[in-house]
Amino acid sequence: MEPTPASQPNSMVLDSQVPDGPIADLWENHKFSMNLVNPSNKRKFEVIVVGTGLAGASAAATLGELGYRVKAFTFHDSPRRAHSIAAQGGINAAKNYPNDGDSVHRLFYDTVKGGDYRSREANVHRLAEVSVNIIDQATAQGVPFARDYGGLLDNRSFGGAQVSRTFYARGQTGQQLLLGAYSALMRQVAAGTVELHNRSELLDVVLKDGRACGIVTRDLLSGEVTPHSAHAVVLATGGYGNVYFLSTNAMMCNVTAAWRAHRRGALFANPCYTQIHPTCIPASDDFQSKLTLMSESLRNDGRIWVPSTADESRQAGDIPEAERDYYLERKYPAFGNLVPRDVASRNAKTVVDAGHGVGPLRNGVYLDFAAAIERDGQDAIAARYGNLFDMYQRITGENPYSSPMRIYPASHYTMGGLWVDYHLMTNVPGMYAIGEANFSDHGANRLGASALMQGLADGYFVLPYTIGDDLAGLLGDSVVPTDDPVFTSVVTGIEDETSRWLSTNGSRSVDHFHRELGRMVWDNIGMARNEQGLRQALSDIPALREEFHRDVRVLGSADTLNQSLEKAGRVADFFDLAELMARDALEREESCGGHFREEHQTTEGEAQRDDDNFSHVAAWEWNGPDTPQTRHVEELTFDNVALSQRSYK
């Protein structure tokens, strides 16, 4: 069955629902003005939370604690597997423990500026406000943050921040925070307030009369397609970085939940905002499955360079100091190797494209610790980065203590996602998107150590308040029964789709098409985009998609664990998304943050924003499979932050 978009007026007005008032008091005041659900009434509401990463697990746990009846879904075997676990560096919070001048306002300011002025001020301010609560919460849960000798929490400066506001747990902050959220979730599972469905993949959301009323999932073990109804649906399903095939995202990360919501009427915002992380290990061969990220904290002590001459054939150690180009230090004396991610990434691409790349495939730049080791000693460097160095050595077989690391940017995080208002509700009533799945508070570029902050802020401290405002109005309404035609028709549609994949019987694997698609997206909608490349993508992607649907080979059956079958649906959604990314990138005739249009750069090669014409969120509305989406606009206003051209000179 073909999904039909929710009925929306043609000229949609995107109402962000941001209340009026001074920004510092906005959230505080709004918490008071929102409707509440009486404690004894909360158990009358059922809420579905899809995804159990930082955002999903924290939301499900908190909603469960509040007394809502929660159903949490993960397609992993356990909630603890979500890719939030792989975040290394840390989590920002405006605690100002180091007494170095940090404040909620500074974190807010830095985040808006870091996002290249493409985020919603009110959301970002709220994020900065609740950031301090996250640290308290995580510490109380037993997250073993790094501590100083006095037993108090340690902070470090991260990703170019001028203050030390990043809390960390060795190089495994994401893991520790996720395990904290996971344990909170499991506590609610034990208490019976959360019903956990593992190995269940969302394949569609269900609307009745324009309101989200449930989801349909496929049990990945038995193949059973099951409808679930609820008063509200929360999507916490992560980002779409795997559209590039090679990315630092986990193998199973996908856009399917967000995309299927989009096909049911939810607007998809800013899909062209993707973040490329500068310090990843370059690919070593053609069938590499994924790239490994190394914490950006490495840039605190490592110096980035390439040989001055193109096509250099000497080993790193044989290249004299005078023939090395420390290009970031040269171009950005003030920030040097600590320039924001997008700047670092783009400069790496520039030098590699110019033939200065290093390594067997000439696809990397050096990250050199020789100077730091000489200055601080190998032991100090090992204490700081030991696990990262070990990881590098395991993957490449090279010893980074004696020869420089090779790094190259890779797709890492996606700022775009489902459009949400101040309440984190999509334009479809009753459907929420939190964490990386929404178009988020990061604007066009996310600062380091802010992803964990946003996921947990949404889950622990924002959604649990805002969801009540909407649910309060539904008191007395029962959920739509799962034998309602709105559910049964979707179930049939999914079963049809499944049998279509199994009967296509083409010649190439799903991975083959995914890899081809990824190459197209990386080449044309990657670190730098131009009109020609985007138009190329817009003609190539549909052609490859057509071939994919005609020639893919999915073997096996639908009623066992069938990984090719799972992937087929996900890759199909990536095809649709890739096309929208190209369209969005083409329409955004400016450069900002992670979106760099080669036509729009300063004479120094920096991103050139066009605030007059593009200081807005682009939110796309699905119009059916063969009709281009409609672009809607939410204007962004900046009353508290002065727009300026970013400069890291």
Add this chain to the structure above:
Amino acid sequence: MSDTISVTIRVWRQDGPDTPGRFETHPQQITTDASFLEMLDLLNEQLNDRGEEPIVFESDCREGICGTCGVMINGRAHGPQRATATCQLHMREFADGDEIVIEPFRAAGFPIIRDLAIDRSPLDHIIESGGYISVGSGAAPDANLTPVPREAAERAFDAAACIGCGACVAACPNSAAQLFTSAKVGHMALLPQGQPERWSRTEAMVEVMESYFGPCTNHGECHEACPKEISLDFIAYLNRDYVKAKVKNRALSGQR
């Protein structure tokens, strides 16, 4: 630098939890720069092209942190390299002409779902029984209110580093989950935040653990198989705390 080697893969195939399994043999050529799982990816693509169903194996982050992957490689959980999860193992650990036997992790508590994929949900049940500190969202005091000695925090981290892959159970001759359980119990018992529920947590988690897994007889294989090298010391702490808990929980409930 990279070489290409020829290896023979003997891999376990099993259609479902209740069907008997068998070994299948496939020759494979691969560069030594490839990871072990990329070698399997490549094999799967070849199988798919030949019209044979790909081998089911699980992996996700491929950075050694999510704990999704894990197979027995030549009789060793996660393969020959120390402190390395299957996804981080690279083919340079193998030599030309090697036969590589790949089997699922085995234990009665880890039934095989298909081929190399197993069901590790008992580990979740252990956490569910008490692997948490009860603090509702928003109820937490300021993070710096309770200083934690750095050594304690570091030691707690050593335990908290567990990725829940189940290699300890697979490697254990008794299929015991002591290392997994003791890591979580130890993590929380070392922190001041974990003290209020320390005894009830230990008791509950051990008892759920024992309903799924075998007894620990101190072989130490789990530590060797562990990609995070969790220390056996935590098992000792668990054993001590459990019996203490049996006594203390009675005292707490006023039965003494």
Add this chain to the structure above:
Amino acid sequence: MAQSTRERYRVGPVRTRKRAWPFPLNIYQSAVGRKWVMALTGIGLVGFALIHMVGNLHVYEGPARMYEYAETLRTLGGGLVPKSFILWLMRLGLTGMFALHLHAAITLKDMSRHSSDDAGLMSGAKRYAGGRDHIAATYASRTMRWTGPIIALYLLFHLADLTWGWWLGPDFVRGDPYHNVATSLASLPVAILYVVANIALALHIFHGAWSIFQSLGVNNPRYNHLRRGLATGIAGLILIGNLSFPILTQTGLINEDNRACPVNDSDGLVCLAEEAEGH
């Protein structure tokens, strides 16, 4: 495609918990508790093995001192308690510890086997087709389930041999351990049996003595590195001491050539007692 009707496979507990016994017996219901019992009884049994070995060294002082040692054991407690009372208490205690040790071991083994069901069991141990490249598990730890029964059987033999005198027949003189030992161990097959059994005992103690620390949670990072050495030391000491008896008997060091007293259970014992007295 029709909606799948297949039930999702779910893993259930391998064993269900029985009704809880009253405290503190409920500790023994758990495997961890059973390991405690094994460890505590292990301490007793290792202690016994050690003291038994040391005591037996009296054999090198000749028949009279050996007689005196045996007599001392029987008269422990002086005149306060009937003769042999304390000795029997110790024997009962040892038997109890042994029974508990054995029961815990058997039930734990059973639990281990059930936890590895379908895991390619071979002679009671979990097996993988890819071989089992044990890294930490020592030969001793993996053979506990063999060395244990060997020791148990050996113990029965040992009792039958030197306590009950089943084999020596008329040669057995109750109360004259020197004679009994010298006579029994002079037989080559018996000596070999003692050697084999004591190697098994040493292996058992080598893992067991280390394991005690883990099971009881006696763990201090500062001293942990000493645990292995201590276990090796105890096992080695017991091994060397115990092996010396059959080997030195076979080589002729322990013999009755220069024995002053006759061998019988009447005036022989009186003679031994007098000789010991004169010492």
